[in-house]
Amino acid sequence: METNRFYNEILTEHNLHPEHKHDLAEANLVLEGVNPSCGDHIYLKLLVEDGRICDGAFVGDGCAISQASADIMLDLVIGREKEEALRLADLFLRMIQGSLTEEELDGLEEASALQDISHMPARVKCAVLGWHTLEEALNGNISAGPGVNLE
Amino acid sequence: METNRFYNEILTEHNLHPEHKHDLAEANLVLEGVNPSCGDHIYLKLLVEDGRICDGAFVGDGCAISQASADIMLDLVIGREKEEALRLADLFLRMIQGSLTEEELDGLEEASALQDISHMPARVKCAVLGWHTLEEALNGNISAGPGVNLE
Amino acid sequence: MENKRNNPYRKDFPLLDCDPVIYLDNAATAQRPGCVIEAEKTFYEQHNANPMRGFYRLSVSATEKYESARKTVQELIHAESPEEIIFTRNTTESLNLTAYSYGLQYLKAGDEILVSVMEHHSNLLPWQMVARQTNARLKFLECLPDGRITEEQLQEGFSDRTRLVAIAHISNVFGRVNPIKRIVSMARERGAAVVLDAAQSVPHIPVDVKELGVDFLAFSGHKLLGPMGIGVLYGRRELLEKMPPFLTGGEMIQSVTRTGAVFAELPYKFEAGTVNAAGAAGLEAAIHYMKKVGYEEIHRRETELTSQALSGLKKIPHVHVIGSDLPEEHAGILTFTIDGVHPHDISAILDGDGIAVRAGHHCAQPLMQHLGISSSARASFSFYNTENEVSAFLKSVEGIRRKMGYGDEPIL
């Protein structure tokens, strides 16, 4: 059954033991992301210096997919340049739409574990919550979009 | 076609040349009857003395069935005792419900020309407008029922 | 002469196909093609679940069906986005929603609401209610006895205080297309919103909300070959976004506490409770069917039938047709009176000959009063009607006065 493909080990591991799910006192960029339709929400907390994501964390509440996806994302983007993180976000969102090449997929590392979500329209929003919040935070587009507020 | 059965000569004659469709200055019992759903309405005007309908007339507006039926009714009840008129009204209403014997039908004279209305539920209200108004007027039940007002 | 056999659409309509009746009350409600009935059936047999809230596949598939219908409606009327399409029960509910959520909120004492005298009660009573509650003034846009609205009448109707115009795209009595673009431009000059009752236009002519420039537009599925119980309200996003919801309850919220609620995004904010997804699927099938026939073909056939009926009626003494002399200005609607015969009797005699037409005030009593009549008869044609049916209709009309006892009619 396809559903069980995406509750795979990578996802459950990040859900049960999220490395980055904690507060981050020194964060200088904090944004709340909400999925109104299902109630998933996270606070994404980043420490961005000289265009580089020096550290990151999140707190929040929601299904395994939303929480694990945020954790995997932070694994991937911490230590990267802002532009590089945005490129990854773009890759991820395109993966979810099902339009990535195998090669591009590799660039997403563990995040590629979520690729089967594209078959589950009801859960897509869960998987992209972290990434959308990241994009908006980095683009400084933080007053846009309903349900997204600067803390 | 059944419809054409009830647009018979008696009905069209009473519709085109209603003998009793006029004002009646000396009336002492006047009641408006209305069919809200189709807009038919009449003012029934009676001169009742010592329990006897000495004279009667109507004015109004509506389909041939409502107007002819009122005219036929007045033909029948003018000159009768109140009780006798109420008995005829009862006969007529029962005819419309299809529950009269042949014998009883005879008592209704020309009014029996309307018996086929019972097959046309949408027009029943037209046929009984005059009779209902008569019943209510004679029973003094003139404040009851919406759409029925003493002039 | 065209008959049932060479009208190629006839066979698509199960009720007509077995010919119980010559159905000429299409402006009241259309007949449904088999594919519409089938689409509802398919929804129930293959996709039936409560849309929007389920995380399981059947609910996802019900949601997809529902949203696909929304997209189809959007494309039909050329709305900017599907979020501007709100599913309601019928035109009446769409107009009430607009009156409650826009009218009561944004109109105030001294403002003027301009409604035309030919409005259907559904586009009049809600504005009477708004006027009463807000102390705005309800003003009437007059029309000529044949349904035309003149430039002078427009100038009379509009004032500096006009804040909302409620008007039918096509009146259900005249069948004539109203000068909406002119009305919109006059409304724009005054910052007034335009509410278009498109119940009679969407079934007959292409409607483009952006080209027309209206703010709200309402129509019913059941007049558009679709099922009963589903209607549409289009609203410009900018307006819908600031309007408060109308009905409240399940599905239209983002979050609820004991004391208040945050409402959902468009279009869900305006769709409270379990939606009629099967109805939407049926409406989608109806729109696809209609598009396949094509507005041009619909117009051509309806005009032909109207032309035949109009010239026939004109030849019958004592018959008076309301509205334009040109068949193409009737959207298939011919409203008429016969001297000395009450419209209810007209309808009953036609019914005796197996012909269904409407008689009464057509939910437009102020217009009847304006025209100096209390009621009228109305035959309304659809592309699935035939010349034979029109001939039978004319023949029956010819006999009516004779049947009512008038001596003046020759027996044909």
Next chain:
Amino acid sequence: MENKRNNPYRKDFPLLDCDPVIYLDNAATAQRPGCVIEAEKTFYEQHNANPMRGFYRLSVSATEKYESARKTVQELIHAESPEEIIFTRNTTESLNLTAYSYGLQYLKAGDEILVSVMEHHSNLLPWQMVARQTNARLKFLECLPDGRITEEQLQEGFSDRTRLVAIAHISNVFGRVNPIKRIVSMARERGAAVVLDAAQSVPHIPVDVKELGVDFLAFSGHKLLGPMGIGVLYGRRELLEKMPPFLTGGEMIQSVTRTGAVFAELPYKFEAGTVNAAGAAGLEAAIHYMKKVGYEEIHRRETELTSQALSGLKKIPHVHVIGSDLPEEHAGILTFTIDGVHPHDISAILDGDGIAVRAGHHCAQPLMQHLGISSSARASFSFYNTENEVSAFLKSVEGIRRKMGYGDEPIL
């Protein structure tokens, strides 16, 4: 063990008959038996016309179908007369109608509206609106964590100023029957009206409005094996008669002028615009079907399935069922949580095994807050479900924590 073949009702439901899914979301919307789908089809193929206003036979027959459905609903809930039955779109619209036409009219500043904390948003938001607009006070009737409402809580909730009580007959989370008779008697003492949300009760238990003594009662066709897009509001005639209409427009008037209208008699006063006669015909077929099965049989089967599911769930570690310990006090509804697993994941994993259950706040967020959870999963059983389906459900639930990476679950 009972399986598909020895559930005699299964074959009546086309969607279930081809087995695409184990459907356990019956409290959200039921599946429809073939006879319901057929009844709508028959309406469109044989009786389709706009009811109420036509003087021709097809319209008369459409009207008869529609009114026959009203009579069937009246008999089902034992209303005094068919005029007390108003067809709406769904429970939500029925409750909104009551809030707008009764609440806004008859409540005033200082009055108290008592709603239970377990209400569906559809029986809460309209009363929040009424409270806001009238300055009446919205007060909550509390309940125990298992859904019971104690006498103490009732005494707490009611006051001398209570003027309206809005309460579910059966909550869609607990499935327990609320003490309506006690509530009605307390309301009567204070002259307060009682609005009963019967969305979850009419499909499961006999409902008698006279015996209950409620003033208003609302339910949806689609939860009762009927079509989407049709709902019911029952109101006591005395109240309906004095209430102003809600939606206005065609069909609900007696006469209209430019400046005002005289409204039609009951029930038409509350049914504006073209009615959903096909939906009503479908609902009538659903009620006849349900009566043929019989409430007793429905209760017996649902209780058996609930009993199997409840005792199965209790054996699974980390699973917590909300509500009564007795299967017969659930109306087929089992709401549950699993430690450490988000309900959306529960639902998704069950979906992976072909099982449809609901997850989320069930349109009862204040209740979720009261229970200290943000959401939950809900399986709801109908008489057409089978023991095999419940077994598959239990098996799938048993595996959930393991699939989510917890090491504590034995593989069965």
